Amino acid sequence: MSQKQILNTDKAPAAIGPYNQSIKAGNTLYVSGQIPLIPETMELITTGVVDETHQVLKNVQAILDNAGYSFNDVVKATIFISDMGDFAAINEVYAQYFTANQPARECVAVKTLPKNVNVEISVIAWKD
Numbered sequence: 001m002s003q004k005q006i007l008n009t010d011k012a013p014a015a016i017g018p019y020n021q022s023i024k025a026g027n028t029l030y031v032s033g034q035i036p037l038i039p040e041t042m043e044l045i046t047t048g049v050v051d052e053t054h055q056v057l058k059n060v061q062a063i064l065d066n067a068g069y070s071f072n073d074v075v076k077a078t079i080f081i082s083d084m085g086d087f088a089a090i091n092e093v094y095a096q097y098f099t100a101n102q103p104a105r106e107c108v109a110v111k112t113l114p115k116n117v118n119v120e121i122s123v124i125a126w127k128d
Contacts (some may be wrong), residue, residue: 009066012059013037016114021063029067033080033122034059035114049086049118053093056121061097064125072101073125079107080120090119 005024008014012021012034022031036045036055039062045055064070077098081090087107103123113120 007063007067009062011039011062011066013039013042022067024067027127029064029069029073029125029127031060031063031123031125033078033114033120034063035117035120037115044115044117049081049089050093052117053090053119053121056119057093057097060121060123064123067125069125069127071097071099073127074098074101074103074123075126076124077103077105078122079105080110080113081107082110082113082116082118084109086118094121 006020006022007024007029008021015021015032019032022029024030034056036052037043037059038045038055039059045051061071064073079090079094081087090107
């Protein structure tokens with residue numbers, strides 16, 4: 001029986017609460033929701049939802065890379081957005097990162113997100 005392994009990297013923003021960037025359990029990696037924080041400065045990207053989504057996915061990628069996974073290993077993605085009017089723009093950026101083997105996914109509009117950002121994305125990745 002394998003144990004859970006906590007995996008964090010300084011290439012992605014540090015957790016802003018009582019959680020870890022990711023947990024590996026067996027062959028599955030659970031990546032916590034990422035918001036558009038710049039890892040080196042912990043400053044928010046505030047230049048629009050397109051730039052925010054790029055930063056979020058760069059953060060996700062850094063966490064995946066740290067654990068030895070890639071976007072091709074992602075089996076489930078969850079997107080939280082503050083305005084469903086941003087769906088098309090977020091989807092366009094998302095498609096640049098998930099170019100093959102697109103995962104199952106949902107996109108949910110919520111009233112507010114941490115630090116009042118416009119987008120947060122979490123993923124689950126799996127490798128055989």
